[in-house]
Amino acid sequence: MRIRRRPAAPSLRLLPAALALVLGPAFAAPPAPLSMDTDQAFDSASVAPFAGAYPDVYARLEQRREQDLAHLQRWLRQPSVSAQNRGIGEMAELLRSDLQALGFRDTAVVPTAGHPGVYGYYDAGAEHTLIVYMMYDVQPVEPSGWKVDAFAGELVDEPGLGRVLMARGATNQKGPQRAFLNALDAIVRARGKPPLNLIVLAEGEEELGSPHYPQIVARYEQRLRRADGVFFPMSTQDRDGQASMFLGVKGILYMELEAKGNPVSGGPQRSEVHGSLAAKLDSPSWRLVQALATLTTPDGEIAVPGYRDAIRKPSAEEQRLFNGLVLGRKADEAKQLAAVGAARWKNGRRLRDAAAAEVFDTTLNIDGLVAGYTGEGVKTILPHRALAKVDSRLVPDQTPEQALALIRKHLDANGFNDIEVRRLSGYPPAQTSIEAPLSRAVLSVYRKYGQTPPVAPRIGGSAPYYVFTQTLGLPMLAGGLGHGAGAHAPNEYTVIDPAPGSKVAGLVETEKFYVDLLYAFAQALQQPQR
Amino acid sequence: MRIRRRPAAPSLRLLPAALALVLGPAFAAPPAPLSMDTDQAFDSASVAPFAGAYPDVYARLEQRREQDLAHLQRWLRQPSVSAQNRGIGEMAELLRSDLQALGFRDTAVVPTAGHPGVYGYYDAGAEHTLIVYMMYDVQPVEPSGWKVDAFAGELVDEPGLGRVLMARGATNQKGPQRAFLNALDAIVRARGKPPLNLIVLAEGEEELGSPHYPQIVARYEQRLRRADGVFFPMSTQDRDGQASMFLGVKGILYMELEAKGNPVSGGPQRSEVHGSLAAKLDSPSWRLVQALATLTTPDGEIAVPGYRDAIRKPSAEEQRLFNGLVLGRKADEAKQLAAVGAARWKNGRRLRDAAAAEVFDTTLNIDGLVAGYTGEGVKTILPHRALAKVDSRLVPDQTPEQALALIRKHLDANGFNDIEVRRLSGYPPAQTSIEAPLSRAVLSVYRKYGQTPPVAPRIGGSAPYYVFTQTLGLPMLAGGLGHGAGAHAPNEYTVIDPAPGSKVAGLVETEKFYVDLLYAFAQALQQPQR
Known part of the structure; x- marks a missing residue:
C-alpha cells in the first residue's frame, strides 16, 4: 500500500525539557513510550477498489427490499434488554430460527451462566470460513425522551437524513446484523450458497460487558479455530457519509x-x-x-510506578496508520473538541499528542x-x-x-x-493487521463504494475481541456502510432511505456491501499475503 | 464548686517526638492548641441540690396527667416535617394558639423567608425574663421501619423501658417542649403566674439548619436582649437514667x-x-x-496551614469541666467505641485525647x-x-x-x-459559663432529682445558639429529665411511664423538673454571682 510522508512539523516532544516547563501545561509532553520514529503515513486511497460485481444478487436485494426491511422491523419489535432480562429468551430463539430458515445447517441456543448465546453453522462446502460475531441484546430504553415507541420499529422522516428506522437496537446492532443476513439471503437465492462457510456466534450480553462470551467461544473452540477471520457487521458512516475503519480495541x-x-x-x-x-x-x-x-499527579497524569512499562512501542504499521489518521483530522480540531464539550486536550497537549494517547x-x-x-x-x-x-x-x-x-x-x-x-x-486489548486478508478485503470494498476511510490502528474504546484475536488467533474486523446514531440514547435510528444528495448508504446499498465483502474475503484468502 | 484532682497519668503528649514516631499512629499526639495546664476536675456532686418544693403545683401535674399526656399526643398527631413542608402552617398555628390558651399575652406566627416562627410573651409582671427556645418541626418519617403510624401518637409498651409515646417528634422535640408547657400550665393553675416572664421563640426549620431563625430573633431583638437567659427543654437522661449537661456547641x-x-x-x-x-x-x-x-494528611489530619491558629487555649473553667468529664468516662471506653462502631479512636489516640478533640x-x-x-x-x-x-x-x-x-x-x-x-x-460556636445563674439553676435542679450530671464545656455537635450567646449576649442552656431516642430514625419515642426500677423520669417527674427550674432560675437571679 502506498505510504505518504506527513508534512514535517516541529514536534514539541523534541523541545528541551526546560522550554517545555516555560511553555507550561499548555503543551504537556506525552508519556515516554509514545515516541515514534517514522513520518510515513498510510493512505487508504492507495488501495485498489474491489473489482467484483454480483448484479444477480443485487437484483434480488432490490426486489426484496420491502421483505428485507420487514425483517429488520421484526427484530426491532422484539425487545431484548439484557440489563433488564427483557425478551432475551425470545430474541435468542428468533435469531436461531432465522438462521435455520436461511439455511444454516446446525443451529443452537447456547446456555451460559448468564443470557444464552446463539450458534449457527452454514456449510457452503467452501474451503474457507468466516465467523460472524453478533450481539442480540440492546440497551435499556432509558433515558426517556423517545419520539416513538422504542420497540414499535417505526419508520420516521428525519430532515437532512431521510427515512429512518427509529427503535432501540436500530443501529446497535440489530439493524446492521439483519442487513448482513439479508445479504446472505440474496446470495443464497441467486447463487445457491455463499462463497464461504459461515459461523454465526452471537451473545445476549454485549451491553453487560460480554461476561459469558468466552463460555460460548469455548464450546465451539475447535471449529472456530479453523475459521479464517471474524466479522462484526457495523454501520460506520457518519452523518456526512464518511466511513471509517479501526483494526484494534483497547x-x-x-x-x-x-x-x-x-x-x-x-x-x-x-x-x-x-x-x-x-x-x-x-x-x-x-x-x-x-x-x-x-x-495520579495533581494534574491527573498516572503516577503508579511502572504502569507504562509493559506498553510496547508503536509498531511501524501502527505508526503509519496513526500518521495517516492524524493527517485527516487536523482540519477540524475545534469541531472535535466541541463534540466532547471540552476547551482543550488533556493538560493542554496538541491534537497530535492527544490523538496518540487515545490510540497508544x-x-x-x-x-x-x-x-x-x-x-x-x-x-x-x-x-x-x-x-x-x-x-x-x-x-x-x-x-x-x-x-x-x-x-x-x-x-x-x-x-x-x-x-x-x-x-x-x-x-486484554485486541489487534488485527492492516495486511490481513480480512482487512484488505474490507478496505477494498469500502474503496469500491467510493470511500477512503481513515484507518485507526486502535480505537480508545474497549471490547473483548481478544477472544477472537488472542484465544482463537484470528483477524477480527467490524465494518460496513450505513449510518445510525443514538446507540445508548433516545431516538436511536438507522437510515433506510437517505435524503436526496446524501452520501449515506441506504439499506440496500448497505446490504450490497456485505455481499461484496463475502466475495472479497473469499478472493483475498486465495491471494498470497503481501 | 468543688474541684477534684484527676489521677496523675503519664501523658503521651509529653513524650519526645522521636518516641511518638516509634510508637507510630497507635498513639498519635493531639494537635498543638489542645495542651492543658491544670489537673483540677469539676464535680457536679459538689453542687447543692435545689431546695425549693412546690407541692401544690406538683399536685396539679398528678391530677392532670391524662390531659397533659393528651396535649403531647395532640402535638405529635400534627405532622410538621420541615424538609417536606408538611403540616408546617398548621403546627405553627397550633403552637401559637396553645400559648394563647396558656395565658401568653402577645402571640404571633412570625413570617420569615422560610417556614414561619412562633412568638409568645407571658407577662408575669416579674423582674426577670426567661426565653424558651422551641422548634416545632420534625424530621421526615423516613427511613421506614416504624412499628406504628409515625403521626398516630400511640402509646407502646417497650420491654425494659415502660410505656412510651412512639411518634415522630416524641423526643425531638415536641415531647419535652409540651411537657415544659404542661409545667407552666400547672404553675398558672396553682399560683396564678410563673415566677418569671417568659418569651417563647420557636422556629419551624431546626431540622433544616435554622436558616431563618436569625430573622425571627431580629424581629424581637430589643425585647429579647432584656431577658436573662435562654432555655431549651430537652430530655437528657440515657436509658439507664443518667442525665447530662453541656454548656456549649461547636x-x-x-x-x-x-x-x-x-x-x-x-x-x-x-x-x-x-x-x-x-x-x-x-x-x-x-x-x-x-x-x-x-x-489533609494521608491519615486524615487537617493539613490546611493556619487552620488551628484562631483556636484559643481551653480556659481554666473548660479544662476543669473537661477533666471532670473524662474521669467519668474512663471506665467504659470499649462501650463508647462500640456505640459508634469503631475499633479505635482517630489515628489511635487515647480516650482522653480523643475526648479532648471532640470538645476543643x-x-x-x-x-x-x-x-x-x-x-x-x-x-x-x-x-x-x-x-x-x-x-x-x-x-x-x-x-x-x-x-x-x-x-x-x-x-x-x-x-x-x-x-x-x-x-x-x-x-460560629456558642458558649455559656458554668458560673452563669442559669447553669447553676439547672444543675441544682438536676441535683435535687438525684442526678450528678457530667458537664461538658462543649459538645462535638453544632447548633446556631450563637444567636443567643453572641447576638443577644445571653446564657443559653438545654436540659431536662426524661429519656427518649430515635430522633432521626424509625420508632422515635419518649418514656411516659418508666418500667419498675427504672431511673428514668416519667412524664410527670419531667414536668416537675421544669416547674423547679423556673423557680430555681428566678432564685439564682436574685443571688450574686460567685
Missing part, C-alpha cells in the same frame, strides 16, 4: 476501590455516624481520597465516586464507607492482571493496604 | 467543593463523556480528588462524595463534574468566614483555583 481493567471502617485504620464499621464524630474517629472517605490521590496510551479514569450524603443541602455525617469506580484502558502488551498488581503494590507501598481493590471486569 | 462551616470541566483546567463541560476519552481529556474527578487530598478541636469532615456512575457493576464514563460535601466544626475563636478563607487560600496556593468552594451554611 483492553480494560475495571475496579472498585473501597475504603471501609476497619480495625486497623479505624473509622465507623457498622454505619455512618454523626459528622461531629470526625473529631475523634477516622474517616474512610479521607482514606479513599488520599489513596486515590497517590495514583493507557488511562486511569474515575468513572464514579460515592460516599455518604449526596443530595441537596446540608446533612452532616461521617460515612463508614467510600467507593471509587476506576477503569484503566489497556494497550499492548498490558494485561489486566499486571495493571491490577501494580496498583495494589503502589497502594500498599504508600500505606493504603486498608483500601480494598475489587476487579469487576478485565480483558 | 459552630460549623458546611461547604460544597466542586470540580467541573472548564476552559482553564479542561475536561468535558457539557455532560459526561465516554470513559475511553480519559486518554485525551482532563478529568474533573481527579482534580477534585487531588484538591481534597491537599486538605476543629474538624474537617467529608459528609459526601459524588461523581459519575455510582450504581452496581461496570459503566465507563468520564464525569464532567465531581462534588464533595465537607463540613468543619468550629471552636472558639474560629469563624466560618476565616475557616473558609483559609481553605480557599490553600487550594489556590496549590493551584486548585478551578475548584469551586460554595458555603452552604456557617455559624
Whole structure:
C-alpha cells in the first residue's frame, strides 16, 4: 500500500525539557513510550477498489427490499434488554430460527451462566470460513425522551437524513446484523450458497460487558479455530457519509476501590455516624481520597510506578496508520473538541499528542465516586464507607492482571493496604493487521463504494475481541456502510432511505456491501499475503 | 464548686517526638492548641441540690396527667416535617394558639423567608425574663421501619423501658417542649403566674439548619436582649437514667467543593463523556480528588496551614469541666467505641485525647462524595463534574468566614483555583459559663432529682445558639429529665411511664423538673454571682 510522508512539523516532544516547563501545561509532553520514529503515513486511497460485481444478487436485494426491511422491523419489535432480562429468551430463539430458515445447517441456543448465546453453522462446502460475531441484546430504553415507541420499529422522516428506522437496537446492532443476513439471503437465492462457510456466534450480553462470551467461544473452540477471520457487521458512516475503519480495541481493567471502617485504620464499621464524630474517629472517605490521590499527579497524569512499562512501542504499521489518521483530522480540531464539550486536550497537549494517547496510551479514569450524603443541602455525617469506580484502558502488551498488581503494590507501598481493590471486569486489548486478508478485503470494498476511510490502528474504546484475536488467533474486523446514531440514547435510528444528495448508504446499498465483502474475503484468502 | 484532682497519668503528649514516631499512629499526639495546664476536675456532686418544693403545683401535674399526656399526643398527631413542608402552617398555628390558651399575652406566627416562627410573651409582671427556645418541626418519617403510624401518637409498651409515646417528634422535640408547657400550665393553675416572664421563640426549620431563625430573633431583638437567659427543654437522661449537661456547641462551616470541566483546567463541560476519552481529556474527578487530598494528611489530619491558629487555649473553667468529664468516662471506653462502631479512636489516640478533640478541636469532615456512575457493576464514563460535601466544626475563636478563607487560600496556593468552594451554611460556636445563674439553676435542679450530671464545656455537635450567646449576649442552656431516642430514625419515642426500677423520669417527674427550674432560675437571679 502506498505510504505518504506527513508534512514535517516541529514536534514539541523534541523541545528541551526546560522550554517545555516555560511553555507550561499548555503543551504537556506525552508519556515516554509514545515516541515514534517514522513520518510515513498510510493512505487508504492507495488501495485498489474491489473489482467484483454480483448484479444477480443485487437484483434480488432490490426486489426484496420491502421483505428485507420487514425483517429488520421484526427484530426491532422484539425487545431484548439484557440489563433488564427483557425478551432475551425470545430474541435468542428468533435469531436461531432465522438462521435455520436461511439455511444454516446446525443451529443452537447456547446456555451460559448468564443470557444464552446463539450458534449457527452454514456449510457452503467452501474451503474457507468466516465467523460472524453478533450481539442480540440492546440497551435499556432509558433515558426517556423517545419520539416513538422504542420497540414499535417505526419508520420516521428525519430532515437532512431521510427515512429512518427509529427503535432501540436500530443501529446497535440489530439493524446492521439483519442487513448482513439479508445479504446472505440474496446470495443464497441467486447463487445457491455463499462463497464461504459461515459461523454465526452471537451473545445476549454485549451491553453487560460480554461476561459469558468466552463460555460460548469455548464450546465451539475447535471449529472456530479453523475459521479464517471474524466479522462484526457495523454501520460506520457518519452523518456526512464518511466511513471509517479501526483494526484494534483497547483492553480494560475495571475496579472498585473501597475504603471501609476497619480495625486497623479505624473509622465507623457498622454505619455512618454523626459528622461531629470526625473529631475523634477516622474517616474512610479521607482514606479513599488520599489513596486515590497517590495514583495520579495533581494534574491527573498516572503516577503508579511502572504502569507504562509493559506498553510496547508503536509498531511501524501502527505508526503509519496513526500518521495517516492524524493527517485527516487536523482540519477540524475545534469541531472535535466541541463534540466532547471540552476547551482543550488533556493538560493542554496538541491534537497530535492527544490523538496518540487515545490510540497508544493507557488511562486511569474515575468513572464514579460515592460516599455518604449526596443530595441537596446540608446533612452532616461521617460515612463508614467510600467507593471509587476506576477503569484503566489497556494497550499492548498490558494485561489486566499486571495493571491490577501494580496498583495494589503502589497502594500498599504508600500505606493504603486498608483500601480494598475489587476487579469487576478485565480483558486484554485486541489487534488485527492492516495486511490481513480480512482487512484488505474490507478496505477494498469500502474503496469500491467510493470511500477512503481513515484507518485507526486502535480505537480508545474497549471490547473483548481478544477472544477472537488472542484465544482463537484470528483477524477480527467490524465494518460496513450505513449510518445510525443514538446507540445508548433516545431516538436511536438507522437510515433506510437517505435524503436526496446524501452520501449515506441506504439499506440496500448497505446490504450490497456485505455481499461484496463475502466475495472479497473469499478472493483475498486465495491471494498470497503481501 | 468543688474541684477534684484527676489521677496523675503519664501523658503521651509529653513524650519526645522521636518516641511518638516509634510508637507510630497507635498513639498519635493531639494537635498543638489542645495542651492543658491544670489537673483540677469539676464535680457536679459538689453542687447543692435545689431546695425549693412546690407541692401544690406538683399536685396539679398528678391530677392532670391524662390531659397533659393528651396535649403531647395532640402535638405529635400534627405532622410538621420541615424538609417536606408538611403540616408546617398548621403546627405553627397550633403552637401559637396553645400559648394563647396558656395565658401568653402577645402571640404571633412570625413570617420569615422560610417556614414561619412562633412568638409568645407571658407577662408575669416579674423582674426577670426567661426565653424558651422551641422548634416545632420534625424530621421526615423516613427511613421506614416504624412499628406504628409515625403521626398516630400511640402509646407502646417497650420491654425494659415502660410505656412510651412512639411518634415522630416524641423526643425531638415536641415531647419535652409540651411537657415544659404542661409545667407552666400547672404553675398558672396553682399560683396564678410563673415566677418569671417568659418569651417563647420557636422556629419551624431546626431540622433544616435554622436558616431563618436569625430573622425571627431580629424581629424581637430589643425585647429579647432584656431577658436573662435562654432555655431549651430537652430530655437528657440515657436509658439507664443518667442525665447530662453541656454548656456549649461547636459552630460549623458546611461547604460544597466542586470540580467541573472548564476552559482553564479542561475536561468535558457539557455532560459526561465516554470513559475511553480519559486518554485525551482532563478529568474533573481527579482534580477534585487531588484538591481534597491537599486538605489533609494521608491519615486524615487537617493539613490546611493556619487552620488551628484562631483556636484559643481551653480556659481554666473548660479544662476543669473537661477533666471532670473524662474521669467519668474512663471506665467504659470499649462501650463508647462500640456505640459508634469503631475499633479505635482517630489515628489511635487515647480516650482522653480523643475526648479532648471532640470538645476543643476543629474538624474537617467529608459528609459526601459524588461523581459519575455510582450504581452496581461496570459503566465507563468520564464525569464532567465531581462534588464533595465537607463540613468543619468550629471552636472558639474560629469563624466560618476565616475557616473558609483559609481553605480557599490553600487550594489556590496549590493551584486548585478551578475548584469551586460554595458555603452552604456557617455559624460560629456558642458558649455559656458554668458560673452563669442559669447553669447553676439547672444543675441544682438536676441535683435535687438525684442526678450528678457530667458537664461538658462543649459538645462535638453544632447548633446556631450563637444567636443567643453572641447576638443577644445571653446564657443559653438545654436540659431536662426524661429519656427518649430515635430522633432521626424509625420508632422515635419518649418514656411516659418508666418500667419498675427504672431511673428514668416519667412524664410527670419531667414536668416537675421544669416547674423547679423556673423557680430555681428566678432564685439564682436574685443571688450574686460567685
